[in-house]
Amino acid sequence: MIPSKFDYVRPKSVDEAVAALKAGGEDSKVIAGGQSMLPLLRLRLAAPSVLVDCARIDEMKGIKDNGDSVTIGAASTHWDVMNSDIVKTHVKLLADATATVADPQIRHRGTFGGALAHGDPAGDLPAVVLALDATLEIAGSKGRRQVAAKDFFLDYFTTAVGPDEILVSITIPKLGKGWGTCYEKFNRSANGWAVVGVAAAVKVDGGKITEARIALTNCAAIPVRASSVESALKGVAVSASEIEKASQSAADGTRATSDLAADKEYREHLMRVITARAVSCAAGV
Amino acid sequence: MTKVSITVDGVLHESEVEPRTLLVHYLREQVGKVGTVVGCDTSSCGACTILLDGRSAKSCSVLAVQADGSSVTTIEGLAGDEWHPVQAAFKECHGLQCGYCTPGMVLSAVDLLSENPNPSEAEIREGLEGNLCRCTGYHNIVKSVALAAQTMKGGKK
Numbered sequence: 001m002i003p004s005k006f007d008y009v010r011p012k013s014v015d016e017a018v019a020a021l022k023a024g025g026e027d028s029k030v031i032a033g034g035q036s037m038l039p040l041l042r043l044r045l046a047a048p049s050v051l052v053d054c055a056r057i058d059e060m061k062g063i064k065d066n067g068d069s070v071t072i073g074a075a076s077t078h079w080d081v082m083n084s085d086i087v088k089t090h091v092k093l094l095a096d097a098t099a100t101v102a103d104p105q106i107r108h109r110g111t112f113g114g115a116l117a118h119g120d121p122a123g124d125l126p127a128v129v130l131a132l133d134a135t136l137e138i139a140g141s142k143g144r145r146q147v148a149a150k151d152f153f154l155d156y157f158t159t160a161v162g163p164d165e166i167l168v169s170i171t172i173p174k175l176g177k178g179w180g181t182c183y184e185k186f187n188r189s190a191n192g193w194a195v196v197g198v199a200a201a202v203k204v205d206g207g208k209i210t211e212a213r214i215a216l217t218n219c220a221a222i223p224v225r226a227s228s229v230e231s232a233l234k235g236v237a238v239s240a241s242e243i244e245k246a247s248q249s250a251a252d253g254t255r256a257t258s259d260l261a262a263d264k265e266y267r268e269h270l271m272r273v274i275t276a277r278a279v280s281c282a283a284g285v
Numbered sequence: 286m287t288k289v290s291i292t293v294d295g296v297l298h299e300s301e302v303e304p305r306t307l308l309v310h311y312l313r314e315q316v317g318k319v320g321t322v323v324g325c326d327t328s329s330c331g332a333c334t335i336l337l338d339g340r341s342a343k344s345c346s347v348l349a350v351q352a353d354g355s356s357v358t359t360i361e362g363l364a365g366d367e368w369h370p371v372q373a374a375f376k377e378c379h380g381l382q383c384g385y386c387t388p389g390m391v392l393s394a395v396d397l398l399s400e401n402p403n404p405s406e407a408e409i410r411e412g413l414e415g416n417l418c419r420c421t422g423y424h425n426i427v428k429s430v431a432l433a434a435q436t437m438k439g440g441k442k
Contacts (some may be wrong), residue, residue, distance in 0.1 A: 002305065003307075006305060034346065034348065034351060053351065103331070103416075105346075105393070105415045106328065109337075109342050109343075109347065
């Protein structure tokens with residue numbers, strides 16, 4: 001299918017991009033890798049008047065080690081992220097989850113920021129930034145603002161990024177000593193979307209879990225923290241049976257939908273099973 | 286119309302395109318590289334895979350304007366005087382049935398082997414997860430890539 005007509009601009013800076021979005025009005029759209037946008041354009045589910053290509057804005061690329069955190073330019077491709085030594089060393093959960101996104105061709109083109117700003121409830125990376133308490137920098141005509149991951153995802157395909165705003169970078173705090181992480185994804189085909197995905201980070205001290213951060217993919221309109229499992233895991237011995245017990249409340253606070261891949265009840269069952277697997281893996285069981 | 290300069294199989298093309306032109310349509314209709322085929326047209330099947338600046342990409346999911354200044358290798362530009370070792374291995378192992386997925390399979394395999402010159406069977410299957418063969422001829426495709434890996438050892442990557 002051929003997309004409907006649009007104008008195309010390729011600004012060189014974030015300021016130019018914001019100005020182009022504003023000038024384009026409410027039907028202007030940001031494109032970077034285009035791996036979510038192109039399917040929408042071809043199916044004519046999106047018909048923007050202007051596409052603002054941010055893929056070549058220097059400020060939106062690159063991965064930086066800040067000492068206690070890592071900042072990733074929003075236009076870094078999945079390929080850049082999963083192969084970055086900084087990410088592999090300090091934000092392993094993100095490297096691992098990114099390696100499961102789609103397939104190699106799409107990982108070469110698709111961007112980290114694009115996957116977040118697209119806000120697909122089945123996308124893997126929103127749960128990762130939620131679990132790791134990331135901060136997202138958004139630029140608009142009124143300047144820059146920092147938004148916590150918990151306030152970034154608002155609804156299906158809807159995020160805190162306004163119509164004339166751009167996601168510029170994502171800063172993820174490092175976890176430090178004693179933490180282990182794991183992204184566990186349940187899907188039906190090699191490059192399929194997650195039916196349920198679980199991003200887990202667990203701190204272990206003296207054979208016990210002292211802190212846990214768990215976020216769920218595709219269990220509501222937005223990624224959600226499994227807060228009751230996080231509480232239940234505190235002080236629990238690092239054993240498969242104890243972790244399984246604590247994971248029984250994984251579906252609390254979720255709003256699972258039924259679709260062709262799984263009905264609500266089955267999806268809730270998967271949340272408990274996949275959470276236990278992700279936590280066990282993160283805790284080294 | 287927007288001006289683009291794209292090097293396709295080693296030849297620089299300066300063209301005017303509509304911004305909505307997909308790279309696969311540009312390659313087929315403006316440059317004449319009909320070896321690159323349109324399969325599913327929904328980013329799923331990988332039949333339209335090309336190398337964009339050396340890395341595999343689905344040309345139905347890239348706008349021609351996004352490839353401005355880039356270098357594209359299609360299946361037509363892969364062979365030199367002789368077939369590329371991956372092409373030769375596909376022939377040797379009968380790595381194709383109807384042949385429609387083959388251009389994309391071959392280019393994905395080239396990309397995979399440039400990254401991992403000695404893949405296990407599982408790594409080959411995973412590396413080709415973005416390419417579908419509707420004949421379900423995966424077994425011989427995997428054998429072809431394994432053979433290509435062997436023949437390319439110490440040689441051209």
